[in-house]
Amino acid sequence: MKLLSELAEHLNAQVIGDAACGVSSVATLEHAADGAISFLANSKYRKFLSQTNASAVLIKADDLPFLAPGVNALVVTDPYVAFALVAQLLDNSPPLATGIHPSAIIDATAVIGNGCAIGANAVVSADAVLADHVQLAAGTVIGRGARIGESSKLWANVTVYHNVVIGKCCVIHSGAVIGSDGFGFANRAGTWLKIPQTGSVIIGDDCEIGANTTIDRGAIADTIIGNNVIIDNLCQIAHNVQIGDHTAIAGAASIAGSTKIGRYCVLGGGVGVNGHIEIADGVQMTGMSMVTRSITEKGVYSSGIPATTNTEWRRNTARLRQIETLFQRVKQLEQQLSQLKDNGQSSSTED
Template identity: 65%
Template sequence: MSVYTLQTLAEHLGAQLHGDGAVEVSAVATLEDAQSGQITFLSNAKYRKFLQQTKASAVLIKAEELEFCPVAALIVKDPYVAFAKVAQLLDTTPAAADGIHPTAIVDSSAQIDPTAQLGPYVVVSKDVVIGAGVQIGAGSFIGEGASIAADCKIWPKVSIYHRVRLGQRCIVHSGAVLGADGFGFANERGQWLKIPQVGTVIVGDDCEIGANTTIDRGAIGDTLIGNNVILDNQVQIAHNVQIGDHSCIAGCTVVAGSTKIGKYCVIGGACAITGHIEICDAVQITGMSMITKAITEKGIYSSGMPATTNLEWRKNNARYRQLEQIYQRLRDVEQELAQSRNVTGE
């Protein structure tokens, strides 16, 4: 268990300390549940009532909240970002593997750094390269010619196909599949003919790939995931997709083939994005949206309809079905008004 004084944390964060710098903390917690020896944060003023009652040893807050804080405080510009940095220091997540387990199967041609860790029943195929500090959890498969750069953490039962490349410090969660074939078929008189997917997947540095997320290999070129891209659980990335640096995609979203997503994009959960389009930098797409054409200007885009009562939904659905009739009637009324103005000389 790691223990830090408030003075050390203040120096690490560049924060202004109010209170005893010798106070020690060893864990993070919520404002409502924090106890002595723990540090918490306040980033939303609506939770201020919990601040005044907190039993935490210290709180990460903005300067304007200091007067409401009954315990030691670290004054920061963004409490949530500061909380993330402190949580990293106090992280108690175990390693994905410890040492080289005797049941691991490693091809003699594989290049494995001496500091890498391989869990039980890991399979490392021909010509694989595994960098320093890599951890690969139990039952994971690393395909021929794949490379995993330094300090990646691969959780159990991950499948990394042939020639897939991961950058440094990536995290891949259980059940993820990187480099499976894309959905490439030609149809000859009703018969589906498979098109071999000969590209691969290239993932940049500092990426995180959620549980049961799939990233298909390129059909001819490569599927490209930029630096510091985060993909939630159960996300589907099709072949030849490109995702720019620092973008993120929430759970259950699907991105069809050959689409290009820019840098700093934020895409909500359960979205569907069609193939062969481009989305420019700094676009936000709210959950359950369907994107069917290119987005060329940064901003927020939405199409998903929020739930309402069943009665209201049925009424609106009935009206929607009459939309064409309503449109025709409105056009007829506009034409009649225009003719009337012509007759009266208005």
């Protein structure tokens, strides 16, 4: 439990109401109960301010007049950021493991730092290095020579291949595979020949990798994920991709090989990015967009076709099939118009 006075000091916030009020959990305005702290970051939820049962609310000064009587408040400039900081303080997620489980398999040449926790049936291979306070949940496998940075957490059944480097304070969720072979093959007369993937994966500090996401090792050079990159569930990052610091990638996005994505980019859910292209810093791609060529200027980009009624979709599809015919007709009309103009100018000259 935290007192509002403690939270106010942590957030540099102003307390409205009882500074000695204690809160032990976070909740939405609509579903909060006594002992919970909530927040208002979007004005469309303002109607719940007068009805909430929360003990306290993180709020902007402009929204104070709408707050229910008797509800305490912490006045902040950005309620959503404040909510994230408070949620961290009140986080009651269980540890991934406690101590080193007897069933864990740890090679004699592996280096295990102080305060590490390794769960049941986890494997730490030869020459791997776990820095201080690393947590490995049950079934996680750390490959030969891999290095995991201080205070990083790997949930159950994460697989980290050989020589992968993961920075400090990272979180990698269950089922993620880091460092599997990139999709590298050469075609010889119709037969696919595998190209050994001899690079690795380097992940910076403070990153979060979602469940069942895969990040392929480089073909020759490394796949590189910058600092504070967040990647959602079920994403595919191919070999030799580089992702700049503070970029966010939403669920089911796929990035093809040797693509370079800048800093502070945001890729919405289901975005597909072609290989061997570059995306500038600060680019935002809306969900389901397909990126087929480089983007050199920051901004918001979109593609794809939004859902519509089946009748309208069929009509538009039928028209799309006629686009080449329509293009040729327009081209002919332009040529005819140009000839008419030329004839008209010739007649004027003769007169």
